[in-house]
Amino acid sequence: MKKSIWVGTRGSRLAIAQTEIALAALRRAHPGVRFEVVTISTKGDVDKRPLFTMDEKGIFEKEVNEAVKKGEADFAVHSLKDIPSDLSEELVVACIPKRASPNDVLVNDKGQKLKELAPGSVIGTSSLRRAVQLTKYRPDLNVMPIRGNVETRVKKVISGEYGAVVLAEAGLTRIGMKDVIVERFSIRDFVPAPGQGAIAIVCRRDDKALIRMLGQIEDSRSRAEVLAERALIKKVEGGCRFPLGAVAVTNGDKITLYASVFSADGSRNIKVKKVGKASEPEKLGDKVAGMLVKQGAMEMAEGWRRAVDEWNRKL
Structure with a gap:
């Protein structure tokens, strides 16, 4: 293994924090290796439109992964939920x-x-999944799109532009802002995005030595959970324009997958819970996807296209 390794990541505070978490573990395992971080701007960093208006995948990872493919970086660190299920065949998620x-x-x-929020309070979110769940529980609130990095969204609440925002707990914790959290939602009642809270390290598929090195900080339980969730979204074709909540929880040799899909107006909610073998997470994801499809999840897509158009008119 070479003595200096180049690591690609986005330049946001959260991306850098996630990269440092991964590198701290790698430095403990390989104290003789030097890691050099290179920050790369992505379309998601530059384009400030709400995420669900961008009908394309990988807006936060494509440019970083291209640098890995070209050899400009040896590996990349991402939020797993930013990585499309159809990752380039030249690359592999080498470590979770x-x-x-x-x-x-x-x-x-x-x-x-x-x-406790007052009726009519403006609640910001960048996620259709979060928006519809908020509307379900509090239809009297005014749920509006919000963009910007994590700290920018929090500042918009402090300034009074928004009454509240919904964010991922992991992101706030990683940048040292967990003290602003008022309420933590249950994963059963407010189902997260597939892969939320997980970090993914991507490298070239043919770099076997690096894959072995990265594998030394792998967490097998986390890998099983995200494999189940990603197998589900690959089959159901979830994304920013078709919100799907899914989270897997491992317990010994068992893994439980919870999934939830809402109609665009929130009037219909398909919820599935299924237990499988932790050694066969993708099989479980496929089964749950089939259950969602059978119950009409794909028929909800047209309603969501109309909902996105309506949200666009608010901008």
């Missing part, structure tokens, strides 16, 4: 370190939980 909390949380500066 130990996953952080997958939960969503509520942030506001008045200490109010979701049920």
Whole structure:
């Protein structure tokens, strides 16, 4: 293994924090290796439109992974949920370190939980999945699109532009802002995005030595969970324009997968829970996907296309 390794990542505070988490583990395992971080701007960093208006995949990872493919970086560190299920065949998710909390949380500066917010309060989210779940529980709130990095969204609450925002707990914790969390939502009641809380390390598929090195900080339970979730979204074709909540939880040799899909108006909710073998996570993901499809999940897609158009008119 060479003595200096180049690591590609986005330049956001969260991306850098996630990269440092991965590198801290790698440095402990390989104290003689020097890691050099190179930051790369992505379309998702530059384009400030709400995420669900961008009808394309990989807006936060494509440019970084291209640098890996070209040899400009040896590996890349990503939020797993940013990686499309159809990753380039030249690349592989070589390592999933130990996953952080997958939960969503509520942030506001008045200490109010979701049920305590005043009717008409403006709640910001970049996620259709979060938006429809918020509307289900509090139809009297005004759920609006929000963009910007994690700290920018929090500042928009403090400034009074938004009454509250919903964010991923893992992101806030990783950048040292967990003190702004007012409420932590249950994964059963407020189902997270597939892969939320997990970090993925991507490298070239033909770099066997690097794959072995990265594998030394792999967490097998986290890998099993995200494999189940990603097998599900690959079959159901979830994405920013078709919100799907899914989270897997391992317990010994068993793994439980929870999945949830809403109609665009929130009136219909398909929920599935199924237990499988932790050694066969992708088989479980396929089964749950089939159950969702059989119950009409794909028929909801047209309603979501209309909903996206309506949200676009708000911008």
